[in-house]
Amino acid sequence: MCTAKRIVILYGSQTYTSQEIAERIWRTTKILGLKGPVQALDDYPISKLIHEQYALFVCATTGEGEEPDNMKAFWKFLLRKNLPSNSLVNLKFGVIGLGDSSYDKFNFVAKKLHKRLMQLGAQPLLDTALCDYQHDLGHDAVLMSWLEEFYAKLNTPLKIDPSIGVTKFVPRWKTTIIKNNITMISEYGLNKDMYFGSTNTDHFVNPIYLEIESNTRTTHESHFQDVRLLSFKTVNKEKINYCPGDVFNIRPRNSKDDIEDLFGIFETHNIDIKPHYMLNIEEYHEGKRQFSFSLKLQSMNYKL
Numbered sequence: 219m220c221t222a223k224r225i226v227i228l229y230g231s232q233t234y235t236s237q238e239i240a241e242r243i244w245r246t247t248k249i250l251g252l253k254g255p256v257q258a259l260d261d262y263p264i265s266k267l268i269h270e271q272y273a274l275f276v277c278a279t280t281g282e283g284e285e286p287d288n289m290k291a292f293w294k295f296l297l298r299k300n301l302p303s304n305s306l307v308n309l310k311f312g313v314i315g316l317g318d319s320s321y322d323k324f325n326f327v328a329k330k331l332h333k334r335l336m337q338l339g340a341q342p343l344l345d346t347a348l349c350d351y352q353h354d355l356g357h358d359a360v361l362m363s364w365l366e367e368f369y370a371k372l373n374t375p376l377k378i379d380p381s382i383g384v385t386k387f388v389p390r391w392k393t394t395i396i397k398n399n400i401t402m403i404s405e406y407g408l409n410k411d412m413y414f415g416s417t418n419t420d421h422f423v424n425p426i427y428l429e430i431e432s433n434t435r436t437t438h439e440s441h442f443q444d445v446r447l448l449s450f451k452t453v454n455k456e457k458i459n460y461c462p463g464d465v466f467n468i469r470p471r472n473s474k475d476d477i478e479d480l481f482g483i484f485e486t487h488n489i490d491i492k493p494h495y496m497l498n499i500e501e502y503h504e505g506k507r508q509f510s511f512s513l514k515l516q517s518m519n520y521k522l
């Protein structure tokens with residue numbers, strides 16, 4: 219049996235669930251002694267896939283059986299007719315599908331990906347994990363036992379002691395607070411507004427600033443569920459184009475008052491965190507910096 223030393227964990231995610239699961243698995247692989255990154259499929263340089271020996275794909279299905287936005291380029295490439303049928307002979311893989319069996323095209327993307335990888339010569343370590351949002355235990359119902367089998371197939375350098383479980387936390391991001399020297403970080407780029415800062419890992423196209431126009435409770439006061447109808451308006455008369463099946467992601471913004479209160483609390487408790495300090499966030503893979511992002515703490519609340 220081969221021993222895996224490195225695995226790439228790649229996700230296609232529309233509303234972050236697959237990303238969160240992929241990152242969780244990535245942390246476990248670090249504990250198991252494996253190298254390799256966790257990335258959105260479209261951020262991974264696809265030409266490198268032919269050199270990889272192990273890969274795990276975590277893919278959601280969205281729309282009517284469609285692939286998430288952050289794997290569209292990857293998928294288009296993989297479907298090229300001129301790819302030789304032995305392109306991926308070195309690759310052993312697993313596919314985890316995140317779906318919802320109330321849709322006709324249940325886990326369509328994961329199933330298609332699994333099939334296409336095999337057409338290109340890659341060998342599956344296991345059948346596709348068909349996780350179902352409708353299950354009482356959610357995606358974990360299928361995922362947990364599937365992963366146990368998958369880790370066993372990888373025959374990793376280190377093993378998880380079942381009596382201890384996974385307790386060690388391996389952070390993906392390194393954060394540092396910079397108090398004064400702004401020029402020191404300017405070479406990495408300075409994002410003035412964290413809500414609109416675009417990065418190479420951010421696939422949400424054309425973010426738009428919206429304000430809540432109304433927020434009305436639609437259920438009766440005596441009902442145990444508080445269901446709301448929220449209506450939004452654009453501030454600069456911008457027009458938003460959308461069509462059925464589109465996904466609308468909302469990034470809530472902290473209110474200016476809340477942020478001022480927070481800095482007030484830091485001050486009262488002599489905690490040295492000031493609005494003009496900079497937060498620098500970096501991502502490392504195998505000692506090399508992959509990504510860096512800086513913002514002024516006061517930009518947590520409003521556009522500068």
Ligand SMILES: Cc1cc2nc3c(=O)[nH]c(=O)nc-3n(C[C@H](O)[C@H](O)[C@H](O)COP(=O)(O)O)c2cc1C
Binds near residue numbers: 316464
């Ligand atoms: C707009 C929308 C469309 C969806 N379409 C499908 C589908 O066609 N087939 C399926 O199996 N699941 C479908 N799902 C369920 C998602 O795949 C599931 O909720 C998954 O956990 C989302 O993962 P993500 O957060 O990584 O995007 C859909 C979900 C949404 C919100």
